Amino acid sequence: MRIGIDLGGTKIEGIAIDGAGAELARIRIATPPGYDESLQALAALVKGLEDKAGAAARAVGVGMPGSISPATGLARNGNSTWLNGRPFDADLARVLGVAVRAANDANCFALSEATDGAAAGAAGVFGVILGTGCGGGLVIDGRVRNGASGIAGEWGHNPLPWPTPEEAQIAPCWCGRTGCMETWVSGPAIARDHERAGGGKLSATEIAAAAKAGDATAAATLARFSDRLARGLATIINVFDPEIIVFGGGVSKLDAIYDDVPALLSRYVFSDYVAVKLVKNLHGDSSGVRGAAWLWREDELK
Numbered sequence: 001m002r003i004g005i006d007l008g009g010t011k012i013e014g015i016a017i018d019g020a021g022a023e024l025a026r027i028r029i030a031t032p033p034g035y036d037e038s039l040q041a042l043a044a045l046v047k048g049l050e051d052k053a054g055a056a057a058r059a060v061g062v063g064m065p066g067s068i069s070p071a072t073g074l075a076r077n078g079n080s081t082w083l084n085g086r087p088f089d090a091d092l093a094r095v096l097g098v099a100v101r102a103a104n105d106a107n108c109f110a111l112s113e114a115t116d117g118a119a120a121g122a123a124g125v126f127g128v129i130l131g132t133g134c135g136g137g138l139v140i141d142g143r144v145r146n147g148a149s150g151i152a153g154e155w156g157h158n159p160l161p162w163p164t165p166e167e168a169q170i171a172p173c174w175c176g177r178t179g180c181m182e183t184w185v186s187g188p189a190i191a192r193d194h195e196r197a198g199g200g201k202l203s204a205t206e207i208a209a210a211a212k213a214g215d216a217t218a219a220a221t222l223a224r225f226s227d228r229l230a231r232g233l234a235t236i237i238n239v240f241d242p243e244i245i246v247f248g249g250g251v252s253k254l255d256a257i258y259d260d261v262p263a264l265l266s267r268y269v270f271s272d273y274v275a276v277k278l279v280k281n282l283h284g285d286s287s288g289v290r291g292a293a294w295l296w297r298e299d300e301l302k
Helices: 035-053 088-096 105-116 187-196 204-212 216-240 261-265 284-293
Strands: 002-007 011-017 023-030 059-064 099-104 124-130 134-140 244-248 277-280
Touching: 002 035, 002 105, 002 284, 011 035, 011 284, 023 035, 035 088, 059 088, 059 105, 059 284, 088 099, 099 105, 105 124, 105 134, 105 244, 105 284, 124 216, 187 204, 187 216, 204 216, 216 261, 244 284
Parallel strands: 002 059, 059 099, 124 244, 244 277
Antiparallel strands: 002 011, 011 023, 124 134
């Protein structure tokens, strides 16, 4: 049995699966306000999963906002700020009495889809989460690659490639830099771009529906989004050249990603052809928690 936990800012979800990925138990609770309270809630969650599944966990995987710094062992870069600066995985292992492996939630998403999802069997997988932000995770030969600094796949705070003069004038990202991919291809970014173009206040989903209904302004917004996404993905393909790029998050439901972006990639990728496939995730909102469960390999649980 494997246990995975998706630690979010407002809710915590836990899942127990067997070695084939079949779900044995699932529990969802609200995220408590505070570090110590959350550790205790996680301990109760794991105990509840063990009771429902009828088996004890040998190890626990956790998908978290931000990541654990290889240099300090402390959590960093999480929008759940109560985690930052804390030895989260070590503290949770102490409370649970079993080994804990924590990874960025985008890495867990990528691992889930590479293991038994839309990218199953692919040697090189890049997982992209497009929602309120823009994240990414890298999986090679079925294993998450965190990188030397623990930030592999974090393409959301790379700059938009080949910006036009108009794009170069846009307001800076929350991270303090200007022109990050997150400021162009996240859900709020698409909405802001549409409003700047005179289309009014609409969500990304509403913009897609308006474009389908024949709204020229909405169609132009989607065309700009598709081109910007193609530019950003081209830099990933030029460096990593994955077999599959799999998308998650609310923006992943936009048909433009799969209908329009593949043809645009050839403008920017440094190759005479582009073999990568762009696919929608298979496991939906469950992908992150499933990926957390897959953080431990089978040989590590024996």
